[in-house]
Amino acid sequence: MMKMKPEIEKTVRIMEVCGTHTQAIAKSGIRYLLPKHVKLLSGPGCPVCVTHESYIDGAIDLLSYQNVILATFGDMLKVKGTYASLSEIKRKDTIFTVYSPEDAITLARKYPHKTVVFLAVGFETTAPIIGATIKNVFEQGPENLLFLTALKRMEPILRFILENEENRIDGLICPGHVASVLGGDAFRFVTEEFNLPAVVCGFQGEDMKKGVYSLLDQIEGKQPVTFLNLYPNCVRNQGNPLAKEFINEVYETEDGFWRGIGEVGDSALVLKEKYQRLDAKKRFPISEKITLKPSVCQCSEIILGRKAPYECSQFGVNCTPENPLGPCMISSEGACSAHYKYGRVIF
Structure with a gap:
């Protein structure tokens, strides 16, 4: 009689959410040090990758x-919208690259006779500094600076993934940067409600290794299923109170659209009524029409953890950093970009 393989030999699927973790895993080579039945998958932690075409x-x-x-x-x-990207329509002195929201203030003061719109994209990681900038502009100007927001919340998208039976996840590496803002307690629901092992860990190779093997110990039954904060130097249980204060002061939540996924309830951070005079959507009649356009890009499958980048037929063939078909190959935090840059050999 054929001997049955141990239960643990079934594929184990561990998802990391943070784009910086995606980079760290690819760069460190930790994927190739793990048993072959352990599969590391990237989640929706790249803010550029999940920004909807309509934005x-x-x-x-x-x-x-x-x-x-x-x-x-x-x-x-x-990153393409429905038909074009900003770089494709860029004209002289119409689009400026900045490195922080404060740079947008400098730009607005440099061009006082123009309306400057800052494209505010990110998760709870960047929301506090953008919120602080919005509060500052509201109180002190300049009057010609507006904000077009596409800020996302992490908890709703994780619930969306974990509640969908198609997305089989056995363990979760929680987003470290978001956890440093919201606190480790913000992710305990993964264990308490979904009975999944979850960890917060740092971004060095050793940190990632410790996080992955902590999850494997729980998945294999060597340790009880629990939530572990393995990054206590930067992540407190309750998070950063000042950063959370800026989020609560400036934003409220509403349903948001995610590229390749669709509408996710209560997942967007938008400006509260007090600050809406700085909202570009209130000043200009911007169309928010959702257009469905067929695409060969499989970024949606990748950010939901259903596929690894190398499982996409376009990866490294027609889709490269020089000719990206989707945002996962464009952004430095994208899973496809990280896989392409740091190694595509699968064994």
């Missing part, structure tokens, strides 16, 4: 208005 379309629409210029992080330039 890019709206930003492009703004340039049709007189004396409007955009300020954006560099990763956003090549």
